[in-house]
Amino acid sequence: MESTEQRRELAAFLRSRRARISPEAAGVLYATGRRRTPGLRREELAALTGVSASWYTWLEQGRRIKVSRQVLSNLAQVLKLDGVEAQHLFRLAGEVPPSGPQPAGREQIAAQYLSFLDQLDPLPACITNYRFDVLAWNQGYCALLPGFAELAPGRRNNLLLTFDPDFRDLYPDWPQVAEHVVALFRGQSADQLARPEYAELVGQLAAESAKFRELWERMDLVAHAPARQLFRHPVLGQIELGYVKLRLADAAATLIAYQPMGDDGLTDRFGALVAAGQLA
Numbered sequence: 001m002e003s004t005e006q007r008r009e010l011a012a013f014l015r016s017r018r019a020r021i022s023p024e025a026a027g028v029l030y031a032t033g034r035r036r037t038p039g040l041r042r043e044e045l046a047a048l049t050g051v052s053a054s055w056y057t058w059l060e061q062g063r064r065i066k067v068s069r070q071v072l073s074n075l076a077q078v079l080k081l082d083g084v085e086a087q088h089l090f091r092l093a094g095e096v097p098p099s100g101p102q103p104a105g106r107e108q109i110a111a112q113y114l115s116f117l118d119q120l121d122p123l124p125a126c127i128t129n130y131r132f133d134v135l136a137w138n139q140g141y142c143a144l145l146p147g148f149a150e151l152a153p154g155r156r157n158n159l160l161l162t163f164d165p166d167f168r169d170l171y172p173d174w175p176q177v178a179e180h181v182v183a184l185f186r187g188q189s190a191d192q193l194a195r196p197e198y199a200e201l202v203g204q205l206a207a208e209s210a211k212f213r214e215l216w217e218r219m220d221l222v223a224h225a226p227a228r229q230l231f232r233h234p235v236l237g238q239i240e241l242g243y244v245k246l247r248l249a250d251a252a253a254t255l256i257a258y259q260p261m262g263d264d265g266l267t268d269r270f271g272a273l274v275a276a277g278q279l280a
Helices: 004-021 042-049 053-060 068-077 083-092 111-120 138-145 158-162 174-188 196-208 210-218 266-276
Strands: 127-131 134-136 228-233 237-247 253-262
Touching: 004 053, 004 083, 042 068, 053 196, 053 228, 068 134, 068 210, 111 127, 111 134, 111 253, 127 138, 138 266, 158 174, 158 196, 253 266
Parallel strands: none
Antiparallel strands: 127 134, 127 253, 228 237, 237 253
């Protein structure tokens, strides 16, 4: 912890969470004596965390002391912090937060989001997780990516699709698209890559694509995707779509919605494709 203000913020955060939890909820078996303030006493929290009372007092006073990741984990557990609070605790202490949740699956996507996808038709839209798996999509998305609906579930992944020979012709500027999606994946998944499901995806792509191996070894990083994308569609011709990404509030997933750029009739043409069932 380098910043004085950061140490003060950490101290205030710990005091607030200590006051919030009752001795019984924290696992104090014999809470004795009259309490002038609610919550745990400092010495109780220190004992449950595995540190001395004097050391913990220094921590709450904002002194410049080193806090190990194990102590931070113990504090988060004893204080029963949720995921957001635990990440905040680690960041205040100058540590990288623990790895996030497992990638979301379709079963975690609330029904209202699935209904919203359908309401966006015929404009393409999908929901992806942090591993870039496509969890849900509408008919417009199938119209944009011919053959997508027939893919095996394990192949419905935007990283895999980028390097799939059957789909790469959809991108007139494929080299730039490939560079960007790999850098975006690395940038967004840096704290997840040790997880088996991420390592498996990277290993699969490395085995399938020499270009992916080359790009992955560059270790390029980007934080955000461009707001528009060119497509070379077999029916619609070359089109340009803008898109927005919205993080879902109650799942580790993102909704991606596309809209035409500079072609007022493109929405109707997507609608005609959807109506005609030309999605394969």
